[in-house]
Amino acid sequence: MTTSITNNVSDSININVNVKIDVNRPRSVEFLHEGVDTQDGAGVKLTRVLTENLQQRLDPYLMLDNFKSENPDDYIAGFPSHPHRGFETITYMIEGRMRHKDSAGNEGLLENGGVQWMTAASGVIHSEIPEQEDGAMEGFQLWLNLPAKDKMNDPWYKDFQSADLPHFTTNSGVAVTVIAGESNGVKGAVTREVTEPTYLDIHLPAGTSFSHNIPATHNAFVFVYRGGASIEGQRVPIKTMAILSNDDDSDGVTLTAGDEATRVILVTGRPLNEPIVQYGPFVMNSQREIIQAVNDFQNGRFGEGT
Numbered sequence: 395m396t397t398s399i400t401n402n403v404s405d406s407i408n409i410n411v412n413v414k415i416d417v418n419r420p421r422s423v424e425f426l427h428e429g430v431d432t433q434d435g436a437g438v439k440l441t442r443v444l445t446e447n448l449q450q451r452l453d454p455y456l457m458l459d460n461f462k463s464e465n466p467d468d469y470i471a472g473f474p475s476h477p478h479r480g481f482e483t484i485t486y487m488i489e490g491r492m493r494h495k496d497s498a499g500n501e502g503l504l505e506n507g508g509v510q511w512m513t514a515a516s517g518v519i520h521s522e523i524p525e526q527e528d529g530a531m532e533g534f535q536l537w538l539n540l541p542a543k544d545k546m547n548d549p550w551y552k553d554f555q556s557a558d559l560p561h562f563t564t565n566s567g568v569a570v571t572v573i574a575g576e577s578n579g580v581k582g583a584v585t586r587e588v589t590e591p592t593y594l595d596i597h598l599p600a601g602t603s604f605s606h607n608i609p610a611t612h613n614a615f616v617f618v619y620r621g622g623a624s625i626e627g628q629r630v631p632i633k634t635m636a637i638l639s640n641d642d643d644s645d646g647v648t649l650t651a652g653d654e655a656t657r658v659i660l661v662t663g664r665p666l667n668e669p670i671v672q673y674g675p676f677v678m679n680s681q682r683e684i685i686q687a688v689n690d691f692q693n694g695r696f697g698e699g700t
């Protein structure tokens with residue numbers, strides 16, 4: 395069980411003298427991307443922010459979906475029983491309740507501010523069904539690739555309630571939840587050795603700034619879901635993704651909120667530089683492995699459905 399960490403940046407410096415929070419050579423925005431409105435599951439309306447054409451550019455990330463609606467017709471059908479193989483899914487529920495069941499015997503209720511981290515690896519069949527008939531449903535699902543050597547490992551799964559997630563508040567009042575990786579000396583709920591994912595939810599009061607160190611070789615993007623931000627003078631409007639440039643000598647990013655309270659997610663990771671072959675819910679390294687995945691699924695080798 396993780397414990398919640400609440401402290402501010404000064405405390406973090408005191409507990410870890412090696413922490414380096416200064417960003418001297420911040421990344422700029424390479425380009426903005428709006429994503430496409432689509433449907434998935436049994437008809438859930440969502441915006442696919444990280445689309446398939448960006449998989450190489452944002453390696454090791456494969457997909458980011460943003461769902462947000464107050465109309466139950468947009469989400470009520472959920473995502474009935476379906477398989478995954480070869481990667482990890484990270485679902486972050488901003489508001490709403492969703493029940494998860496899978497073929498490995500896991501079941502959990504994901505709600506307001508909680509995270510579900512599922513490593514599908516060699517294969518799971520799961521369902522993701524809203525446990526509400528009205529009200530708002532808002533959140534993100536991010537797909538993180540696995541290195542070739544780990545794609546056929548056993549599946550893994552963990553739910554984190556909002557209070558279990560490490561978070562900190564800076565002196566200027568910026569509140570940060572560290573879902574994965576590390577920021578300003580605060581370790582996240584999940585770490586991964588090969589892809590080194592960092593996943594932050596950052597709430598900036600109007601006019602404030604926040605800096606975070608990023609290794610120059612890692613790919614990184616920001617998505618604004620409230621207010622509006624700017625990065626090195628480039629305005630990033632709401633519902634927009636900013637792909638950050640990979641400058642050889644850069645050491646991080648500095649985000650600044652506009653004249654209203656702003657919320658963004660910041661996602662970074664070390665690229666795998668391996669072939670990416672996707673067929674729907676299967677992401678492997680070759681066509682042969684995709685055929686094997688389909689064959690294994692059809693022959694019941696992913697376990698029982700949900």
Ligand code: MN
Pocket residue numbers: 473476478483520522
């Ligand atoms: Mn799924």
